[in-house]
Amino acid sequence: MLKPISFNAEELLAQVLCFVERSTEPYRGIMDQLSKRYRPIRDAYPMLMALGLSVLRNYILLDFITESACGVKVSELDCFSKWLLRIVVYEIRYRDISRDRVEKYLRRLGLRSECYSILRYYDVEPLLHRMNIVDELSIRYSIPRWIVDYAYRKLIRDEYELRWFIRDLSGPQPTWIRVNLLKINNRNMLKHMLREYYIFAYEDPIVPDVLLVEEGKDRLTRNPLYEQGYYMLQNRASTLVAHNLGLRGRGIVFDLCSAPGGKALHVASLTRCKTHIVALDISARRLRIEQEMIKWQGAENCISMVQGDVLHQPLLGKANYIILDPDCTSLGRLGHTPEIRLWVKPQDVKRMSRLQKRLLQKAVENAKPGSRIVYSTCTITLEENERVVESVLDKVEILEPELKLGDPGIGLERTLRLYPHKHKSLGFYVSILERR
Numbered sequence: 001m002l003k004p005i006s007f008n009a010e011e012l013l014a015q016v017l018c019f020v021e022r023s024t025e026p027y028r029g030i031m032d033q034l035s036k037r038y039r040p041i042r043d044a045y046p047m048l049m050a051l052g053l054s055v056l057r058n059y060i061l062l063d064f065i066t067e068s069a070c071g072v073k074v075s076e077l078d079c080f081s082k083w084l085l086r087i088v089v090y091e092i093r094y095r096d097i098s099r100d101r102v103e104k105y106l107r108r109l110g111l112r113s114e115c116y117s118i119l120r121y122y123d124v125e126p127l128l129h130r131m132n133i134v135d136e137l138s139i140r141y142s143i144p145r146w147i148v149d150y151a152y153r154k155l156i157r158d159e160y161e162l163r164w165f166i167r168d169l170s171g172p173q174p175t176w177i178r179v180n181l182l183k184i185n186n187r188n189m190l191k192h193m194l195r196e197y198y199i200f201a202y203e204d205p206i207v208p209d210v211l212l213v214e215e216g217k218d219r220l221t222r223n224p225l226y227e228q229g230y231y232m233l234q235n236r237a238s239t240l241v242a243h244n245l246g247l248r249g250r251g252i253v254f255d256l257c258s259a260p261g262g263k264a265l266h267v268a269s270l271t272r273c274k275t276h277i278v279a280l281d282i283s284a285r286r287l288r289i290e291q292e293m294i295k296w297q298g299a300e301n302c303i304s305m306v307q308g309d310v311l312h313q314p315l316l317g318k319a320n321y322i323i324l325d326p327d328c329t330s331l332g333r334l335g336h337t338p339e340i341r342l343w344v345k346p347q348d349v350k351r352m353s354r355l356q357k358r359l360l361q362k363a364v365e366n367a368k369p370g371s372r373i374v375y376s377t378c379t380i381t382l383e384e385n386e387r388v389v390e391s392v393l394d395k396v397e398i399l400e401p402e403l404k405l406g407d408p409g410i411g412l413e414r415t416l417r418l419y420p421h422k423h424k425s426l427g428f429y430v431s432i433l434e435r436r
Contacts, residue, residue: 002030007040010091010105013052014084020339021079027052027339046218055083055090056338057170060142061124062086065093069122070115077109085109092119133159141170142338146346147331154382155410161421168420169380169427173336175213176425177201177220178234181269182298187211190231197223206405207243209269210236212424229296234262236405237332237418237428241323241374242266243403244432251320251371253277256310256363259286261293263323264303273302280306280313310359318368326359328352328377328384332427335420353383357391364395367435372399376430380419385429386412396433406430 002019004012016034020027031049035042055062063074066089074082088105091097103116128136134152138145148166156162179187187209191201199216211231213220220226220233241263245253247270255264258279267277279294281287287305294303306313329348330340356377363373373396377384386409389398398414406423409415415431 002034004034004038004041007038009044009048009051010084010087012041013048013055013087014080017052017055017083017087017339018079021083021342024343026337027056028337051087051090051095053172053338054094055086056342057172057335058090058142059086059342060139060144062089062142064127064139065089065119065122065124068124068127069118070111072111081109089119092116133162137163137166141166142341143170143334144341144344147334147341147344150346150381155380164421165419169332169334170338171335173235173420173426174424175217175220176204176210176234176236177213177231178239178266178269179209179211179231180229180265180297181209182273183228184230190225193225193230194223197225199223204236207236207239207403210234210239212236229298232262232265232293232297234266235336235426235428237423237425237430238262238325238376238378239266240401240403240405240416240418240428240430241325241376242270244374244401244430245321245323246372246399246402246432247271247275247321250275253321253323254319254363254366255279255323255325256359257281257324257326258305259283259290261290261303263325264290265293265297265299267323268297268299268302271302273299275302277303278306279303280308280310282307282309310362318371319366320368320371322363322367322371322373323376324360324363324373325376325378326352326356328356328379329381330378331380332378332418332420334427336426349381349383352379353381353388356384356388360388360392364392364433364435369435371435373433373435374430375433376428378426378428380417380427380429382410385417385431386410386415389415389431389433392433395436397436399432399434401430401432 016030035045066072066074088102092102134149138148152162156165179190184190197219199219201211201213204210253267258264259281264277264279284307287307329344329352334341367373400414406416406418409417418425418428
């Protein structure tokens with residue numbers, strides 16, 4: 001467990017972000033753990049969380065400004081100093097922070113005192129405007145260049161649309177919650193109950209059991225309704241999985257890469273626990289988290305957890321319904337989980353695609369004829385989405401979605417692609433398959 005070297009905001013966050021970069025652990029998870037153990041972090045949690053996420057969403061731009069304005073090669077600094085400088089530059093440009101406070105850190109990092117004024121008022125726009133669109137968008141929105149280039153070459157050729165796509169992919173995502181029908185009858189009831197805690201949410205016109213939160217986001221996880229499991233945070237895109245399973249009767253649902261359990265819990269909610277769900281995952285740690293989620297949501301009677309590798313775990317009989325949402329590059333989550341951009345590489349796309357094809361083949365092998373398989377990812381690449389589905393088309397038929405949201409898949413028009421600039425969601429892909 002990370003032990004803070006300081007409770008000063010800048011030094012604490014520099015230590016945390018350095019740890020996140022090296023360990024590939026999620027930023028929110030690390031901050032949650034620290035807030036539970038240390039009172040100063042708990043008291044300043046909203047500010048620390050927001051500042052860290054903002055720096056992660058802007059780190060490439062901050063490095064570009066620092067190098068252009070002050071001639072500092074950020075990449076040559078040690079990990080802690082690199083993140084401390086990024087935090088300080090962000091505060092100079094975008095926060096109303098005492099000059100004495102940030103100049104102290106500039107001196108510590110070996111920068112001359114006049115760098116404060118240079119960094120605060122440096123106009124980066126003329127430099128960005130002279131770049132090609134891929135380089136400009138990569139720096140402006142701090143997304144690795146190869147991701148912007150991939151999107152331009154393979155997904156969105158219109159430069160105007162590409163600009164909006166990259167902007168919304170990089171920024172904070174809209175906040176959605178899903179009602180737990182095991183504990184409350186409908187979302188309208190939940191909407192009115194939330195107002196008691198000054199949380200204001202509105203119905204999605206397409207997805208029937210989610211709400212878009214507009215005000216009171218900071219109170220979403222700090223009220224009795226949340227603590228009692230009346231709802232959970234879940235993006236509207238991921239709810240398409242359970243809604244498109246086409247559940248009929250009391251068949252068994254296998255959720256093959258289940259943890260942390262959002263999709264299995266959604267099935268339990270939709271069926272009021274009248275369908276049995278087998279939640280399989282390779283990670284014992286993630287299954288422990290899922291077990292806590294199941295208890296919190298009141299779904300203990302209909303979800304059984306199994307630890308094992310999908311590729312080597314013999315499934316007991318043939319499944320009626322299968323959910324496969326495997327590990328992926330998570331490029332659709334760059335706004336919500338901006339630290340992904342620190343370590344994701346082009347070679348990860350091919351590596352994930354190979355694994356996903358093997359997993360989907362295994363799912364198809366364990367499906368009864370006529371049974372339904374929903375394959376989904378939270379990424380945007382063709383290799384992890386359409387190409388994976390194409391690898392099993394000799395054994396399955398692609399079905400029309402019962403609940404439609406998104407654009408048609410590229411080359412597979414019955415599948416669905418969701419984009420943040422169009423659908424108020426993370427980047428997501430869903431395909432509904434039927435075993436021949």
